Amino acid sequence: xxxxxxxxxxxxxxxxxxxxxxxxxxxxxxxxxxxxxxxxxxxxxxxxxxxxxxxxxxxxxxxxxxxxxxxxxxxxxxxxxxxxxxxxxxxxxxxxxxxxxxxxxxxxxxxxxxxxxxxxxxxxxxxxxxxxxxxxxxxxxxxxxxxxxxxxxxxxxxxxxxxxxxxxxxxxxxxxxxxxxxxxxxxxxxxxxxxxxxxxxxxxxxxxxxxxxxxxxxxxxxxxxxxxxxxxxxxxxxxxx
Numbered sequence: 001x002x003x004x005x006x007x008x009x010x011x012x013x014x015x016x017x018x019x020x021x022x023x024x025x026x027x028x029x030x031x032x033x034x035x036x037x038x039x040x041x042x043x044x045x046x047x048x049x050x051x052x053x054x055x056x057x058x059x060x061x062x063x064x065x066x067x068x069x070x071x072x073x074x075x076x077x078x079x080x081x082x083x084x085x086x087x088x089x090x091x092x093x094x095x096x097x098x099x100x101x102x103x104x105x106x107x108x109x110x111x112x113x114x115x116x117x118x119x120x121x122x123x124x125x126x127x128x129x130x131x132x133x134x135x136x137x138x139x140x141x142x143x144x145x146x147x148x149x150x151x152x153x154x155x156x157x158x159x160x161x162x163x164x165x166x167x168x169x170x171x172x173x174x175x176x177x178x179x180x181x182x183x184x185x186x187x188x189x190x191x192x193x194x195x196x197x198x199x200x201x202x203x204x205x206x207x208x209x210x211x212x213x214x215x216x217x218x219x220x221x222x223x224x225x226x227x228x229x230x231x232x233x234x235x236x237x238x239x240x241x
Contacts, residue, residue: 027111030070030079030104031204034062034097035089035117036138036180038201041066043073048208055203062096070100078108083215085202086114088146088160088224089138098221114219115210118148118160118179120202123209125178126154128198133157135172137181145181146224147171162225 031042031053039062042053054069070077084101087094105112118136125134135149145168149158163171165181169188175195177185182197189195 027081028079029081029083029207030073030077030110031083031207032066032070032097032101033085033117033120033202033204034066034093034100035085035087036093036201037090038203039065039069039093040202040204041069041073041077042204042207043075043077043079044207050205050208053205055205057201062090062093066096066100070104077104079110080108081111081113082108083113083115083207084219085117085120085204086216086219087117087222088140088162089117091141091223094221094223098219101219112219113215113217115214115216116148116160116222117202118146119214120206120210121179121200122148122150122154123211123214124200124203124206125176125198126150127206127209129176129196132176133174134176134178135174135185136179137168137172137177137185138179139181141225144225145185149174160222160224 026046028046029044033040037057037059038055039058040055043051045051052073056065058065082101082105084097101112104110118138121136122134131152133150133152135147138146140146140162144162144164146160147163147168148156148160149172151157165188168185172185177195178198178200180199180201182199186195186197
């Protein structure tokens, strides 16, 4: 899933003269996902088998819960590689996860990679309903939704946007909608056109569903919308993606 495409919104993970498998070799992996209302961690062995994991719907309090969740894993979660959700999602949740992942990678001399929360949702949805085009709709900021669409081969068809619900409905004609706002999106369609909603939040325990092409060595936060703060002179910074 998620073959590299010029339409992809993810940073390019390719390295000149290096295959994707070489760039991301099989390693024992700690996965940290605290970018949304949910918070999850997982420890996987070299072949992607889940050794242990935890998933909690926190809403708030990720900073207080994340480190104890990691510490409860076998060997305190120690791994050769750390994979972290980059967003989009909660500004605080994204930063908490990245800070923990970077600190552990430094302490353990581990590799660190990132992935999009929307790609995780799409991978989870595709595992349940393979071979279908789909849209992912997740809670954003200020009443907006983070939206991204995928074709039947799970390649990104429309890159990440932060849209008002009415705009999201117009933008996403797919019959399969996944994410925290999946039911809400279908309910807003007028006239009702049917479809299926898979209400999902990212789950670190499902990390093995992601293709290596969905991973990036550029662990820059994906905020999905421009910051609310203004630069001097009232200039609004560009959205960090």
